[in-house]
Amino acid sequence: MTTKADQKAQVAAEYNAFLALCPSRRLLDRISNKWVVLILCALGGDTSAPPGTTPAPKAMRYSELARLLTGVSQKMLTQTLRALERDGLLTRTVTPTVPVTVTYELTDLGLSLHHLTRGLRQWAQTHMDQVLTNREKHDAQAPRP
């Protein structure tokens, strides 16, 4: 008899992102992207949750996402949202108002990835000072022979 944990381990063993031709390498490439990380953080509700509290996922309109993710181009945001919808990480709902309202919401699969992307954003923000100090130290050293 195989347990659920065994099955999970087995599935994980079938794919190996270290291999260039494994489909999971492309999936890792897709999710290792700052716009994916920030979109998941936004829909996961990170912006409205103070540090230390659990964020509540929320549906957001295209225009809200575009405003929150400063610097993202319309083309990049549209492409990234389409890819995430195709992968089943979020749903896109069109409400026939005038003009139409388009909202995006995380699926359960998207929520499972959100826990990690939230961690990545928090890591970058929490360790920024340490990284800046490391860079200064590194640049002050004599160049490598």
Added chain:
Amino acid sequence: MTTKADQKAQVAAEYNAFLALCPSRRLLDRISNKWVVLILCALGGDTSAPPGTTPAPKAMRYSELARLLTGVSQKMLTQTLRALERDGLLTRTVTPTVPVTVTYELTDLGLSLHHLTRGLRQWAQTHMDQVLTNREKHDAQAPRP
């Protein structure tokens, strides 16, 4: 009196990766990269740890990394390792053998990020089948009006 948790929350509040000009946006961009994820997974010891066990970090030679990360170009691997060294995520040690031996090892800061990159790789491998099913379903639907 401020506790350590308060201080951490305060530091995290100073930086905001949603903002295009915040240094943490660039750091998030740097770490949201498949080669960074795979290098940290390799040096974190993920390849030698069976699923469910805790991996033991290990020092690796340049050539070992190049072999493990199939498809990575020499230029990309060198650039990524240098950036990670500058940020203080790994150390580079040169042993004066003939030819010289160059090894890379995670620092404590690198190890703190490894927990997240390990999760990302595992997520991609574990949810690959589900994502493939979602894509098939999505592509079978009529094209959007």
